[in-house]
Amino acid sequence: MxxxxxxxxxxxxxxxxxxxxxxxxxxxxxxxxxxxxxxxxxxxxxxxxxxxxxxxxxxxxxxxxxxxxxxxxxxxxxxxxxxxxxxxxxxxxxxxxxxxxxxxxxxxxxxxxxxxxxxxxxxxxxxxxxxxxxxxxxxxxxxxxxxxxxxxxxxxxxxxxxxxxxxxxxxxxxxxxxxxxxxxxxxxxxxxxxxxxxxxxxxxxxxxxxxxxxxxxxxxxxxxxADPTPCADRNFFPTSRTDRIPRPAPDELVILMVGTIEPRKGYAQILDAFELLWQEGHTVKLVIVGRRGWHTDDLTARLSQHAEAGKRLRWISEADDAELENIYQTADGLAMASEAEGFGLPLTEAARYGMPLFVRDLAVFREVVGKYATYFRANNGQQLAPQLRQWLDAVRDGIAITSEPVVPLTWxxxxxxxxxxxxxxxxxxxxx
The missing domain is CATH 3.40.50.2000 (Glycogen Phosphorylase B;)
Incomplete structure (x- = not known):
């Protein structure tokens, strides 16, 4: 009973x-x-x-x-x-x-x-x-x-x-x-x-x-x-896990985004803004590291078939911890456009190298990296482009806010x- x-x-x-x-x-x-x-x-x-x-x-x-x-x-x-x-x-x-x-x-x-x-x-x-x-x-x-x-x-x-x-x-x-x-x-x-x-x-x-x-x-x-993996080689620029080409010229910036390709991550809006800058002649490169997620058939097709794919745009769908560490050390800055997050682990991973951060203005991001990031607010790529352009100019001139004062926790x-x-x-x- x-x-x-x-x-x-x-x-x-x-x-x-x-x-x-x-x-x-x-x-x-x-x-x-x-x-x-x-x-x-x-x-x-x-x-x-x-x-x-x-x-x-x-x-x-x-x-x-x-x-x-x-x-x-x-x-x-x-x-x-x-x-x-x-x-x-x-x-x-x-x-x-x-x-x-x-x-x-x-x-x-x-x-x-x-x-x-x-x-x-x-x-x-x-x-x-x-x-x-x-x-x-x-x-x-x-x-x-x-x-x-x-x-x-x-x-x-x-x-x-x-x-x-x-x-x-x-x-x-x-x-x-x-x-x-x-x-x-x-x-x-x-x-x-x-x-x-x-x-x-x-x-x-x-x-x-x-x-x-x-x-x-x-x-x-x-x-x-966020623990570092001592494996990076700044002389190489990644195209996939197994294929690398020489790093771009010193005046060509490399901006990184990390995370699963899913709707809330803001990839489409960032790509819209980069396209506007590329049309103006900017040579900045965008590297996206993240597996294909859900509700993103149009976006992943756009990334794969983009006219800049393999040139100013690279999507790496598979990267182990060592490869990701190499990419972090290669990049000149990190962009994070998520519309919501529980934490924002790429921010602390990037902060280990003190790189400039360009992130959406979310309360949780301010909790994690405080004033040591450049925050943006935008509803579309057209609104985002001028803010992105200003940040990239600051990164190139060496005057962008950096995440160097952030001290990430170890695991x-x-x-x-x-x-x-x-x-x-x-x-x-x-x-x-």
Whole structure:
């Protein structure tokens, strides 16, 4: 009978998340909060930090969130949280969580036992580091069972853009993200955001969408890192991962953009502005490094078939960490035209070389690099072109604002900030 009741509860929670109905989520949150037993931590048993790696353990795409997940994990393995055993875990939509020992071995080079079902006890912490938006809503039975055993649940939030701007994403991705967001609204004891801007968005969304008041869920934030790879050669200019040609003449600037080719990144607007400058005779080169994303068939065809492709315009769809590092050191400046971001990792990566930054005026970008960038506001390429021209002239003359004063975190320092948030999970009224 008890098992059937738990099954019914888990199914009800799953429906609440999948239907994304505020009243269902709010009611489910109250029900879940009432289930936590007053259970002391067993002092003879070491607490576990169970880190979800469900997506990256199955396939590491090497971009975006997975670059962050991998970098944080490597740093955490070098310096684990004190007094807690760190274990990686994974699940699928149909299979409960197991220890991801094979993936742990691949990261550390150490031997681990075969993957086995996760066992928990009071005081353990589950950390959703990977964005498993299609898995977590189906694993609410696990979260429910763990909560009844005294486990605390925390999730890293990279942004809430698929919920705020669903038209920027595929229908499936936006729907899955909303299910995940409702799931964490129901189960999370703490949410760890990658910027203060995201923390504000999350707090507002939880209150406005689900009626969960501030303070009901701990919300904290940390910043991402950027470690250099000593591999660059400034004598070469990239055309692809394997094909290079001599770097352009010294008076020919190279401007870099980094990120997946997707609607919100502003690539089309930047390209429109560059085309206007090229028509005026400017020789500046634009290098775009990013994989093809979604809703961009017209844009990617434009990049591939452009009259300047291979000349003043280069699109590199595949670049490993070493290649990307080389490109950063080759560029004279970085442009970032995203209409929204959770952090803006290319800014800190470029700041390691002190290069000039030309970025859209977003609160999160000002949070990350402050006054050490040139900010623009524009609704189209025609509005952007004169601002871009002025910045390029300043870069060429050596008078552009540079990011040299910015001191990016290392991934180790980023992991230390995250560890501080982890130690506060479940502590009353924690402060950042």
């Amino acid at each position: 008890l098992k059937s009741l738990k099954t019914i509860r888990a199914r009800a929670l799953q429906l609440a998340a999948i239907n994304y109905l505020p009243i269902l989520v709010k009611t489910s949150r109250r029900a879940v909060d009432s289930l936590r037993p007053v259970k002391p931590v067993d002092p003879t048993k070491q607490r576990q930090l169970l880190i979800d790696v469900s997506i990256i353990a199955a396939h590491d795409a090497g971009t975006g969130i997975q670059r962050v997940v991998r970098s944080i994990l490597v740093a955490l393995f070098k310096s684990p949280p004190s007094g807690i055993e760190m274990r990686l875990v994974k699940a699928t939509r149909r299979r409960s969580y197991v220890y991801a020992n094979d993936y742990s071995a691949s990261l550390t080079g150490r031997a681990f036992a075969a993957d086995s079902p996760v066992t928990v006890s009071s005081g353990d912490i589950f950390l959703g580091l990977d964005l498993s938006s299609r898995i977590a809503p189906r694993r609410q039975g696990d979260f429910l069972r763990w909560r009844e055993q005294g486990v605390l649940c925390a999730f890293v939030v990279y942004d809430v853009l698929p919920a705020l701007h669903p038209y920027w994403f595929t229908t499936r991705a936006s729907r899955s993200f909303r299910h995940w967001l409702a799931t964490i609204a129901i189960h999370a004891d703490a949410l760890m955001c990658i910027s203060q801007a995201v923390a504000t968005d999350v707090t507002n969304h939880m209150e406005q969408k689900f009626g969960i008041p501030q303070g009901n869920v701990q919300v904290g934030w940390f910043h991402l890192g 180790q320092a980023s992991a230390e900030q995250l560890k501080t948030l982890i130690t506060r999970v479940g502590v009353a009224n924690p402060c950042h």
